[in-house]
Amino acid sequence: MTHTSPESYLVWGLVTSVLFTFLVYHMWSFDRFQCLRWNNSPNSGAFKRVMTYCYLLSVPLIATYAIGFTVIKYRQGLMEFEGAIVPKPYIFWPENERRAIFPLMLTFTVAWSLEMITHLEELCFWLFLVNSSPDNWFQSRYFRTWIVGSCVAIVYMPMLTIWSRSDPLKCEAWTFLGGSLGSLTLTLSFSPVLWRFPAFLTSLKAEGVDTATIIRLTKFHELNTIRIVFRYLFVVPLVILGADGVRAHKHINESMLWTDFLTMIAAFGCCISSALTLVIFFPRSIESEIAAKDAARERRRSRSIASIAPDSAARFSDYSHISNGRDVAPPSAKPYNFLASEDGHGVASPDPAHTEWTYGASQELQMQQLPALRPNRSVKPGTVRGLANENMYSSGVHPMVHNFTSPIELYDGGKAPTMLAFTQH
Structure with missing residues (x-):
């Protein structure tokens, strides 16, 4: 886009700045970086x-x-050429700004390669999930496809830019054409996954997968679905410009109207689809954020109570029997008598000489006499928990589906990959 107007690059600079700001805000809200x-x-x-990191x-x-091309474009401005006002061609730029064209194009190429790596991973992952493959993700053909495709993307895009760097206009055209064709192929391949996904959800309901999943x-x-629409808006204009x-x-x-229109549409498509990728990946x-805030507030309250002066803390401890949420008799209360019940357990009763007693205290003393409850750790098939476990591991649904949170929250080892729960963030 070295021949496009400064306004088109201004749009690119603004929307990418908004995208970066949203990324910082989202990552801070997600787990404080x-x-x-x-x-x-x-x-x-x-x-x-x-x-x-990709x-x-x-x-x-x-x-x-x-932003780099926006600064250069507005520094150089417009000029009259063959009776028309056009952006100043790069051949009239100062030497230092002409030298900046290739590094900026290479920066864009590397960024596009990393984008294709993430898009290819999502395509392979959703194909793996929809097909309900019984294999481990890291041992499946989908994972191997992602490895090969990522190596190709990270090599051919920069090499294409380096190969055509002698002519900035040709370098730009070949970069846009090569990158947009690769991204268009991934986007077209993702469309059948979206088409099959409603049937996949219907099959999950038939398998008895829980409603939260x-x-x-x-x-x-x-x-x-929304992201794929904006990815088309990103790659199709660049395919047209590159071809x-x-x-x-x-x-x-050669038409400033169509050039600026297509570049601006590509800018919005690129940044909105990238923002949706951020929301999907992270x-x-x-609910977890509210719980974390409440826990932090409780910790601050506990520290403030611990920092009270010793004499104030002593006075506070005198009322601990009513401030800890239980109705327990104060230390000065007289002891209780116990009557033996028919089942052999002691039951608290008030001392006739001391009738001021509380139901909470007697109930607590009664619970101290009861035998400890031991959890039943044997889960038989047919119980609620047994059915849940059988649903997760014995049905045709891959275990990854039940705890799905993100396409990148995968466990790198074990027999069956699982997803990291929200509560661990």
Whole structure:
């Protein structure tokens, strides 16, 4: 887009800045940037690290490309050429700004490669999930396809830009054409998954999967549908610009109206689809966030109580029998008499000489005499828990479905991959 107007790059710069701001806000709200740590949790294996850093690096790289060209374009402005006002061609730019074209294009290319890695992983993962493969994700053909495709994407995109760097216009055209064709192929391949997903949800209901899982998967299906629409808006305009740019006689790129229109549409499609990818990869749980805030508030209250002066703390402890939520007799209360019941357990009764006693205290003393309850750890088939476990591991549904939260929250070892629950964030 070295021949496009400054306004088109201004749109790219604004929407990418909004995207980066949303990324920072979302990651802070998600887990206070804890997911960026190398050893975030025991389940932070190599796969999760690769997916996290690939996506999170692509956003600032795209913003750097857009803002860098915005600054250059507005510095150079417009000029009159053959009786028309056009953006100043790059051949009239100062030497230092001409040298900046290739690094900025390479930055955009690397960001696009990382985007294709994330899109390919999602495609392979959802195919694996919809097909209900009994294999481990890390031993399936879908995972091997992602490995090969990621290596191809991270190599061919930068090499295409490096190969055509001698002519900035051709470099830009070939980069857009090669990248958009790759992304368009992934987007078209994802469309059948969206088409099959309602039938997949129906089969899950028939298998007896719980309602919470169905709700989560339905939400992800709707987000994926919206995201695919915006991915088409991102790649199709760039396919048009790239295909027209590599031809000898250009039709679209010589019209400022169509050039600016297509580049702006691509900007909105790129950033909105990337924002939805962020929401899908790192889904927030409002319930867990409220619980975490309440727990933090309780810890602060406990520390403030612990910091009370010793004499105040002593006075506070005198009323602990009513402040701890239980109606327990104060230390000055007289002891209780116990009557033996028919089953042999002691039952508290008030001393006739001391009639001021509380029901809570007698009940607590009675519970102290009862034998300890031992949990029944044997779950037989046919019980509620037994049916749940049989549903998860013996039905045709992959165990990953039952605890699904995100396409990248996968356990890197074990016989069956599981998803990391929201409560661990």
